């Protein structure tokens with residue numbers, strides 16, 4: 001071959017090593033067919049002389065081309081260009097990709113029900129546990145751990161669940177994963193593909209989306225102020241029902257004692273029936289005594305209990321868990337024993353040690369006070385607008401439901417709020433059947449709003465909705 005073809009502009013002082021420049025140049029010439037298939041490459045010595053570089057540089061470049069299959073070597077004869085399949089060289093259109101990224105709306109005031117308080121996190125303590133773990137003494141944690149999660153964390157979770165939620169389980173029944181949204185698909189796979197799932201309507205949209213993506217049969221079941229309507233569930237062919245008894249998402253209803261009994265009786269009537277109990281924000285309850293989990297009342301091993309550290313620690317941690325009834329544990333072991341845990345072992349041990357030394361309980365007590373303050377402030381301020389605005393679902397969690405008397409629709413009111421830089425979330429967005437509600441209702445998350453900003457935030461919202469403050473009787477005295 002004519003060696004001029006290999007007369008590359010090698011930048012001797014460039015950032016890229018010479019062998020790499022040479023390798024890229026020859027590869028490009030082969031791909032673009034400037035050098036034909038079967039053509040013999042110059043010997044290392046000749047090319048080294050021609051390009052005025054060392055033979056070693058040529059040797060490394062040829063070795064790389066050989067390893068990647070661009071050239072072949074014939075003993076004592078030399079190197080030849082290989083036949084390669086045409087590769088689809090498509091220049092990625094990065095601008096198109098960037099444009100397609102959904103933009104997260106940002107508001108000056110955001111009543112997002114998923115936000116938590118970020119001002120009271122015990123960084124110092126957390127940092128101590130993280131620092132202590134990243135040490136030679138924990139080098140074994142560099143290796144893969146148990147698929148169900150670290151026994152140390154499962155033990156802490158089992159203790160916590162027993163003490164605070166009345167859930168009786170052993171660490172062996174617990175599976176840890178990176179969020180409810182990663183764990184639910186695992187639960188789905190414990191049931192046959194023709195299993196029919198019932199979901200609360202309105203409900204948690206992530207769950208609905210996920211069940212549909214996995215092509216499972218889904219039935220929406222109505223929710224009222226006592227939680228999911230079990231009589232409606234009884235009339236369906238559903239086998240498994242997903243519910244949020246402690247604080248229905250999104251209405252905030254607490255499942256009444258009668259409904260709890262009805263739900264467990266429904267499940268007990270057939271071996272194929274199960275209840276998935278999502279206890280996502282049960283740590284925060286503002287009225288009455290704590291209500292134990294539904295799992296705690298179950299005598300027939302019919303409840304798959306699940307919860308998360310998203311509200312109690314932070315959403316970015318991505319740690320949640322489920323507790324399987326013993327019967328389903330065997331199925332789980334058959335299906336999932338080949339997979340590794342989705343949560344890094346170091347993170348699991350940070351949480352476990354934090355719990356073991358009592359910091360989780362301390363943090364929860366502190367956060368209960370923080371959220372109660374915010375909750376009480378919110379409810380007091382909202383009373384000023386009670387002629388047009390009623391609040392429900394305020395017994396627990398980090399959001400309430402606002403029922404608004406207004407001539408404008410939910411969508412129009414949302415638009416007014418968004419235009420004023422306020423994020424507010426219509427209940428219709430959480431309906432699984434896509435029907436618009438006849439009432440005007442919004443989710444109002446208060447977890448992420450600093451307590452001193454609650455009054456001004458509500459005032460701005462009411463101003464942009466043209467809802468006047470009422471004069472309370474107490475003001476006249």
Ligand SMILES: Cc1ncc(COP(=O)(O)O)c(C=O)c1O
Pocket residue numbers: 113114178179180181182204244249278280307308309310315319320
């Ligand atoms: C009903 C419900 N379940 C679970 C979660 C938490 O999900 P994850 O553990 O994936 O963060 C949320 C979060 O807002 C929720 O609303």
